[in-house]
Each structure stands twice: as structure tokens, then as C-alpha cells.
Amino acid sequence: MDETSAGPGAVRLVHDDDRDRYEALEDTETVGVLYYGDEAPESGTGTVRDLRSTVVAPERSGRGIGSALVRFALDDARGRGYRVRATCWFARGILSGPEYADLREESADDEGGRA
Template structure:
């Protein structure tokens, strides 16, 4: 199984990350002959105008260990919906990702 280090590499294998604001999530999707499959999500809750809480991250079990979860959270944390908001992460995966990548913590919200 592949290990993805960037979105371009994942896209070459048919995976992309989309923002679905109507569902308050970022999703890993793959288009297949039988339709679009959602293979993972990073769900968030907006806390007014000042903060955002990433409260759930998951990918299908067969994709765990491929790096797609990290790419998903990286994409979500750098999306324009986050800019100017304080980031909270009640999801253990998102919280751990922020601990490993403190440069992604939004400092514009203070």
C-alpha cells in the first residue's frame, strides 16, 4: 500500500480532499466507475465567528497508515474557513497533529 506525503501524490492515485461546508467536514473522496466514495472525513464545529473545533477524524480501515489522515487534517487546518479563528481540537488525531505541527495553530485569532 502506498504512503502519501502530499496531496499531489494522493491525487495521482485518485484521492482528493474536498470541503463540504453543508456537512461541516473535509472529506477524502475517490471517484470510481460505480460513483463517488467518501473514504474519510475531518469533521468540525464552528464556535461562533471566533473558533473552530475539529471534533472527529476518520478514514476507512483499509487506508489507515497511508498518510491520508495526515493530509486530510493538514488540508483542513490550512483551509480559508480556519483563517482568523482559534483552533480547538477535541479529536485526538487532530490534537496530536497540531502538537506535531504547532506552526499550523492559528495565531491570527488572538
């Protein structure tokens, strides 16, 4: 299980590979989850991780937990050499930034045509 933390009392980010998700924990309470699925790529060049759904507890909304989860997942995918697609609208917004351009898996629809 991969993990990162920002110090005492902070949200701890954990990759639960067995359950295909990333979690944000405050102490032992799960306050956010990012679900994903790994897929065979259209281009045949390696694994594509699809970021499917980001959920944060309503009482924790607006604290940057969702953004931290997505960035943690993107950094993990980069470390594994994966390409990334985001079907989750929230994750797609972060993935579209220039710092993650190298990870994006472009579909035929994204390129303006069909394969």
C-alpha cells in the same frame, strides 16, 4: 466547496461547508472524513473551529489520509482567519506542531488555570 488534489489516482480533499466536514475521496468513494464545529470563542476574538473527529476507512489506514485531512482543514482555517481547537486526539497531535502554533485557541485549562 473547497478542494485540492495531488494528481491522477490520488486522494482528493474536499471541504463540504454545508455538512461541517472535510472529505477525502478516491474517485467517487469517501475514504476519510474530518468533522468539525464552529464556535464563538472564549476570548471574543473571532470564530473557533473545533476539529471533532477524524475517521478513515480501515482498508485505507496508514496511507496518510487522516493527516492530509487535518492539514487541509488547518490550512483552510488559517485562510479564513479562524482559531482552532482540536477535541479529536488525532487532529490535536498535528495542531500541536510548531507550524500551526498561530492557529491554536488556548482554553483556560491549557493555560494552567481557570477563567
